[in-house]
Amino acid sequence: MQCSTLAKRAWLLFFLAAFILYLYGLGRLPLIGPDEPRYAQIAREMLERGDPVTPTLGGQPWFEKPALLYWMMMATFGAFGVSEWAARLGPALCGLLTGLLLYMVWRKVERAGEASATRAGGLGLWSGAAILSSAGMLVFSRGASFDVVVTMTLTAALACFLIAETSTSERERRRWLAGFYAAVGLSLLAKGLIGIVIPVGVVSAYFLLRREWPARSISWSVLWGVPLALVVSAAWYGPVTARHGWTFIDQFIIQHHFARYLSNKYHHPQPFYFYLPVLALFTLPWTPFLIASLAGARRWNWRAAEAQSKLRVFALVWLVVPVAFFSLSGSKLPGYILPALGGAALLVGERLRTFTRDESSGLRSMRATGAGLLLLAIAIVVYLIYVGQVYWVRALVVALPLSLVGPFVMVRANLRAWSAALVIGATFTATLLAVTLVLEQGARGESVRDLILEASSRGYSSAPVLELHTVERTAEFYAAGRVVRGPDNDIMKFEGVPEIAEAVRRSRGPALVIVPLEHVGLLTSYAPLAVEVIGDNGEVALVAVRVRG
Secondary structure: OOOOHHHHHHHHHHHHHHHHHHOOOOOOOOOOHHEEEEEEEEHHHHHOOOOOOOEEEOOOEOOOOOOOHHHHHHHHHHHHHOOHHHHHHHHHHHHHHHHOOOOOOOOHHHHHOOOOOOOOOOOOHHHHHHHHOOOOHHHHOOOOOHHHHHHHHHHHHHHHHHHHHHHOOOHHHHHHHHHHHHHHHHHHHHHOHHHHHHHHHHHHHHHHHHOOOOOOHHHHHHHHHHHHHHHHHHHHHHHHHHOOOOOHHHHHHHHHHHHHHOOOOOOOOOOOOHHEEEEEHHHOOOHHHHHHHHHHHHHHHOOOOOHHHHHHHHHHHHHHHHHHHHHOOOOOOHHHHHHHHHHHHHHHHHHHHHHOOOOOHHHHHHHHHHHHHHHHHHHHHHHHHHOOOHHHHHHHHHHHHHHHHHHHHHHOOOOOOHHHHHHHHHHHHHHHHHHHHHHHHHHHHHHHHHHHHHHHHHHOOOOOOOEEEEOOOOOHHHHOOEEOOOOOOEEEEOOOOOOHHHHHHOOOEEEEEEEEEEHEEEEEEOOEEEEEEEOOOOOEEEEEEOOOO
């Protein structure tokens, strides 16, 4: 069998493995953190009402985010039932689609330039492999969050623009520009104004660095392209604004866009350089190749006309603009710069392709990648044992693929294609083992799912849920409609047992109380209450209470 045929089959196996990995075990973990259960509950309420316009939480409008993720969840909930797996399916598919979009970009650019698109191990394949095996995409694609959704839509937009920029056919250019503007509209639906800020910033920086004006067809496309983007985004912004008016504008635009960006109102302060180490972690295991690509940028011909030179500059600004923009923000969360991974993967993909074909380059980067795998294996074992929620044997098993491949790659980096393939294989295998052996056990203290289920089996399926000295947001999904809320529609945090007793008295029946373990004694020692401890998850306990007499 010819080498090219073997290579093609190997790449088909890779994408099949990525598809299986990204969908595997999506339902093993409960919804965790403050966001996953909240977003899933909003989508469930929208589905139950049959209303795709107004996001609600606890029956009240919730205008923190736009509707695209909610629509995805509504579709999967309707098709497969309400579950963790269905809540995460849309984001997982978005992660996969992001990798396929980057593959498409390089393939199109190769065809526009001198490189052959049919030779084994092409640029598109390595770019897709780089992002699908990166830590950032592997982690965020397994969560029900907006970050990976907007990463996909922005990748679609920037991929379409780059193809249009390198196209020699005006008809084909207009077609890809239409795709660019339509994807910008989807990005507005995915995460608000950032859906237009990032594409405009990247495109502007690209032409600025190349010190040239865009082609006339690109400049004139603004006249019809902006209306196209607005028409796409108006699928939700139109009816929600018509229905809620200033309330929506104030909460969504002013509070959750401008106030979030310009201040620390939502309590996510970080130093200016915060995203540099985050980016290094997100691009693992390929961080050394990204660093090598950035270090070599000084030797680029920044104004060359060939397609591959244009792509390099575009990929660089694709990486830099989101990082720089969010570094200036007063509120910083790691997921904000996930869209930058598209540019990083294009740069890494080019370096990997060169490494696998050029006998004189990339050995230090691959050896550094092997050393990174070994250090990551050690860090995983140390962290999991230190946390103490996972058996040490399982920690060792998860780290085993990384600890075996890392030293091998350090020693035999000259086996170029095999080294890159082994790094991808080790990353995928370690992720699969982590999902199977570690994550469910490690997430025990991050959710009250099992406690709520146990309480329901004891006859408390309709009891109201109160929270004492804590705010446990996973209850918003697992005890939907029963969590007691305050006047601001947020979860009410009770600060004293007498307040709990009064709320239970008003409910005229038993209630469930979520309380940190160290405060359980406050309930059990309070004479006016009859108390039954349902259980605990290592962080909080669930206690059934009723008023005596």
